[in-house]
Amino acid sequence: MFERSLIHTIRTCLTQFPAVAVLGPRQVGKTTLVKTLLGDFAKEVVYLDLEYIADQRRLVQPDLFFQANQDKLIVLDEIQRMPELFPLLRVMIDQHRVPGRFMLLGSASPDLLKNSSETLAGRIIYLELSPLHLLEIMPTYTYQQHWLRGGFPDALQAADQTRWHFWMESFLQTYVQRDLPDLGLTAGPATIRRLLTMLVGIHGGQLNYSELARSLDLSVATIQYYVDFLENAFLIRRLSPYFLNIGKRLVKAPKLYIRDSGLVHALADITDYNALTGNILLGASWEGYVVQQLIARLPLGVTPYYYRTQNGAELDLLLVKGGKPVVSIEIRYSNAPALKRGNTQAIADLQTEQNLVVTPEAEGYWLRKDVRVCSIHSVWDELRNLGVML
Template sequence: MFARHLQKLLETSISYFPAVAVLGPRQVGKTTLVKTLLSTSEKEVIYLDLEYFADQNRLREPDLFFQANQDKVVVLDEIQRMPQLFPLLRSLIDQHRIPGRFVLLGSASPDLLKNSSETLAGRVVYLELAPLHLLEVEAQYNYRDHWIRGGFPDALQAPTEPIWQLWMDSFIQTYVQRDLPDLGLSAPASTVRNLLTMLAGIQGGQLNYSDIARSLDLSVSTVQNYISFLENAYLVRRLPPFFVNIGKRLVKAPKVFVRDSGLVHRLTGIDDFNALLGSVLLGASWEGYVVQQIVSRLAQNVTPYYYRTQNGAELDLLLVKGVKPVVALEIRYSNAPNLTRGNTQAIMDLSLEQTLIVTPEADGYWLRKDVRVCSITNVWEVLAESGVLA
């Protein structure tokens, strides 16, 4: 059992909003988090898992069921199974608006939860639960174990490597064969599996839809739709380039990451840390791991980008408030990093006051007056000082 960073915000949200939605990929710990929090609730809690026929049958007359339990906390797990409930929830909330009336758990973003954003606008707050963060597990696991296995609780806690492999294989198979089709992705399971494997193989690379389309024998628009779907299912992240009117020829394609590092490693056949050290994906995997850890902790008013020009100026991660870059990060799998000419040019282009180089274990020190070297364990203090963390 891990203490989740989201718990405090979730508790605050339930105390104010009539409906709170906790969204994230399957097996990430949404149900455990909500049940743990509500175990001390002064109100009676009714939990319905909409994947179970018995719980679905309890909602054969949903308006009567909800009205009979209007002063209780009703938890609807896997809400994407019954999107037709959203208009009814809106009406019920308007009739009897009290904090914490409904807690919704789902494995898809609001964009995939048909009509939810419109029907519950102003009545619901959406919270994303990401896979376990390094800071949530550091008392029990070091960054290497967390990096190689990823943040899904059951995968991270697997007692042996073979069991971790079996869990990841089952997770991937279930997602591509059942979960994604249930969410509305009408694509052959083999195609989705191949697409995920390709995206893992180009982890942190610029997304070239045409190349992927040719490899899969699909149209570019189809590939774009599939990747958008994977992003809305919290499996993939597209990191956009930062555009600013500085007269530079900027790269316009997003970078793509499979969010969970354990999923990256299993898709690409990297089964232990030694195999990772010998892999051509070592640097890309480290970048993806650090990006996921940082982005999942950002404040709502901070947007992540990367920066690259066609002349070679580049930075791996740029954290922006409004239109102003606050801090930039270059991610290196080295404890003795240096800046490249492209990094130096990017810092000049953006007039950055502080750039961080994130390494596995280097003690914090200043490489120069505006460039600071950090480790994955001490970078959080610096980011907190910069005001970019939630």
């Protein structure tokens, strides 16, 4: 059992909002987290798993059930199974509006987010539970183990790499063949598996819908829909470019990352650490891993971007607060990093006073007067000191 950092945020939100939604991919630990949290909760808790037939039957007359339990916290797990409940939840909340009436757990889908945001506006807050973060699993696991296996709890804790590989393959089969179609994705499992494999090839690179469409013999609109869906299911991330009004010819395509590094490695058939360090995906995998760890800990009001111009100026990650670039970050799988000419030009373009180079283990020295080298372990203190990290 790992202590999840989100648990403190959930506690606070339950004292403020009538409904709290905890969303994230399957097997990320949502149910375990909430059951742990509610073990000592002040109010009585009613837990319903909407994939369980007996619990579904308890909601044959949902309005009567909710009214009879209006002084309790009602947890609805796998809420996407019964999206028709959302209009009723709004009515129930308005009839008896107190904090902590409902907690919704779900794997998310475009329809789920659309329905709930329309019917529960002003009554609900959405919280995302990401795969286990590096700060949540230290010192039990090293960053190398975490990077290789990813943050799904069962995968990370597998007894050996063979069992990890079996778990990841089972997860992929189940998610692609059952869960994503249940969420509303109309593509065939073979198509989505091919798409995910192709996305590994551009992991950390710019997303070109036309190239993917040609490779899969599908329309650009269809590929865009699939990518949108995978992002709403928390499997991938599109990182937007940052634009400056400086007359630069800027790259406008988003960068694409598969969120969980273990999923990247499973799709690429990378089964151990030695295979990873010798693979052509090494640099992109490390970049994606660091990006996920950093973005998962950003506070409200801090927005991540990347920066690149057609003249070659580039930075892997840019954190913007109040509309102003606060810190630029370059990610290198090297303990003796050097800035490229494009990095220097990007820093000059953005005029960021704080600039970091994140490495596996090198830390605590100035590469130049405005660029500091840090490790995956020390970057958190650097960013907290700048006010851009939880």
